[in-house]
Amino acid sequence: METTQTNDSKNINTQTMADTTQAPKKSNPRFMIILIALVLVGGTFGVYKYIHAQHHEETDDAQIEANISPVIPRISGYITEVRVQDNQQVKKGDTLIVLDNRNEVIAVEQAEAALASAKSSLGAAQASTTASEVNINSYKANVNTVDAQIAEAKVNVWRTTQDYNRYANLIKDHTITEQQFEQAEASKQIAEKQLQVLNSQKAAAQQQTNGVTSQSNATSKQVNVAAANIQARQAELDNAKLNLSYTVITAPEDGLISKVGVQIGQFLQTGQSLFNVVLAQAPWVVANFKETQLTKMKIGQKVTVSVDAYPGHEFEAKLTSFSPATGARFSLLPPDNASGNFVKVVQRLPVKIEFANPNDQLLKNLRPGMNVDVDVNLD
Numbered sequence: 001m002e003t004t005q006t007n008d009s010k011n012i013n014t015q016t017m018a019d020t021t022q023a024p025k026k027s028n029p030r031f032m033i034i035l036i037a038l039v040l041v042g043g044t045f046g047v048y049k050y051i052h053a054q055h056h057e058e059t060d061d062a063q064i065e066a067n068i069s070p071v072i073p074r075i076s077g078y079i080t081e082v083r084v085q086d087n088q089q090v091k092k093g094d095t096l097i098v099l100d101n102r103n104e105v106i107a108v109e110q111a112e113a114a115l116a117s118a119k120s121s122l123g124a125a126q127a128s129t130t131a132s133e134v135n136i137n138s139y140k141a142n143v144n145t146v147d148a149q150i151a152e153a154k155v156n157v158w159r160t161t162q163d164y165n166r167y168a169n170l171i172k173d174h175t176i177t178e179q180q181f182e183q184a185e186a187s188k189q190i191a192e193k194q195l196q197v198l199n200s201q202k203a204a205a206q207q208q209t210n211g212v213t214s215q216s217n218a219t220s221k222q223v224n225v226a227a228a229n230i231q232a233r234q235a236e237l238d239n240a241k242l243n244l245s246y247t248v249i250t251a252p253e254d255g256l257i258s259k260v261g262v263q264i265g266q267f268l269q270t271g272q273s274l275f276n277v278v279l280a281q282a283p284w285v286v287a288n289f290k291e292t293q294l295t296k297m298k299i300g301q302k303v304t305v306s307v308d309a310y311p312g313h314e315f316e317a318k319l320t321s322f323s324p325a326t327g328a329r330f331s332l333l334p335p336d337n338a339s340g341n342f343v344k345v346v347q348r349l350p351v352k353i354e355f356a357n358p359n360d361q362l363l364k365n366l367r368p369g370m371n372v373d374v375d376v377n378l379d
Helices: 002-022 029-055 102-172 178-245 361-365
Strands: 056-065 068-071 077-082 095-099 248-250 255-257 275-279 284-290 302-307 314-322 348-355 371-377
Touching: 029 056, 102 178, 284 371, 302 348
Parallel strands: none
Antiparallel strands: 056 284, 056 371, 068 275, 077 095, 095 248, 255 275, 284 348, 302 314, 302 371, 314 348
């Protein structure tokens, strides 16, 4: 019985092996089609990438940048009003924060009072100068009058002297009487005395004129001092008004407010950074290319920018400038290859890229710090 079963099993195995040898397994045509398709697609993609790499440089190490202006108080003071909120849009000159201005108002009033006092001093000095000038003119007129009288007296002295000399010759011949000679001598002496008196009067008038002139010069100096004092008081008033204007902190440009971290009643120090205004100006892209990618890159080349926030939309741009140094050189602790072991690391150079189409509606939605992909056309 067992021998018969064994023979039957051998016969079945022999028949199965014969069937396998006679009918080989057929290959699946779908697999071959998919394999060929994958090879064609992969090859085409590889060729495309190779050709594209010969004419383009790409990087995803790039971000949107924009001008950011900090809001900084120019004077110290307590906050009385905060007129903006987080992420609020503002226009240039809009009021952001108002400080307590009572000290500044008092300073302006004091400066105005000091300026008024200085102007009064100038008016008094000018009045004194005017009075001195009137006195000088009066004394000069007196000197001129005395000069005229002296000229007349000199003529009288000359005439009486001539008469006296003639009478002196005539008295010798007894042509004239003693009385006539004495009268001529007296007239001569009177004329000489009058001339002496007039000279004394002129000297006194000249001395008075000199004194008044010195006083006028001193008064003129007082006028100059008063004028300079007015300028100083005016400068103090302008400074006080300027400080008063600083109590109202305004937006430097159009833009968006960042997070506002101040509250009413808070004391602000001069130069303290409060928050920022992201200016509503055209943003740009800073892309960090490897130094090995810069060989064919030039200013003016066309660039395609893809923003992660708006997939499928390509922004037109152009390469405008290269950074003067690699990013590592501007870091807090720049590398020093002269110390320790040297390991060569490929450096990245920041490249500025500006958008070429200002009419693109999505530009206003871009925010600094957004990630972008950059594709530079090297042709």
